[in-house]
Amino acid sequence: MDRDRRTPDADRKYDVDGGEENERGLSRRSTADKYLVYVPQHVTYAMASVAVGSANVILQQSWSGKRFTSSDNAMSLPGYSITSVAVRYPLPLAGWRLSLKGEVSNVFNTSYQVIDGYPMPFREFRGTLGVIL
Numbered sequence: 001m002d003r004d005r006r007t008p009d010a011d012r013k014y015d016v017d018g019g020e021e022n023e024r025g026l027s028r029r030s031t032a033d034k035y036l037v038y039v040p041q042h043v044t045y046a047m048a049s050v051a052v053g054s055a056n057v058i059l060q061q062s063w064s065g066k067r068f069t070s071s072d073n074a075m076s077l078p079g080y081s082i083t084s085v086a087v088r089y090p091l092p093l094a095g096w097r098l099s100l101k102g103e104v105s106n107v108f109n110t111s112y113q114v115i116d117g118y119p120m121p122f123r124e125f126r127g128t129l130g131v132i133l
Contacts, residue, residue, distance in 0.1 A: 059085055
């Protein structure tokens, strides 16, 4: 017999976050009222996380607008969207508060560039061990 019966959501905590940035640079006369080089016009992100027991699963989506590659804004790189997923798990060990995290960035293998001629990596896997202060 199960002594500690809980509803399916009893150990779950949900969190949602998001934001947006708009950038426009004003500088010398020749580039007045132009966007700064390599600064995206818009950056928007959304993040959702769910905690099940002590583990935390995080889904992040970011959208970046086009980036101009010339000061007169004649040339640009297209905007892009990137999805990332991470799982974080605390590891208490001999008085230390450690955290183990696994992350997959660019889940859908989006091809994009932040600087002209330098493509960013496709899907990336990362594992980290951290100390919680």
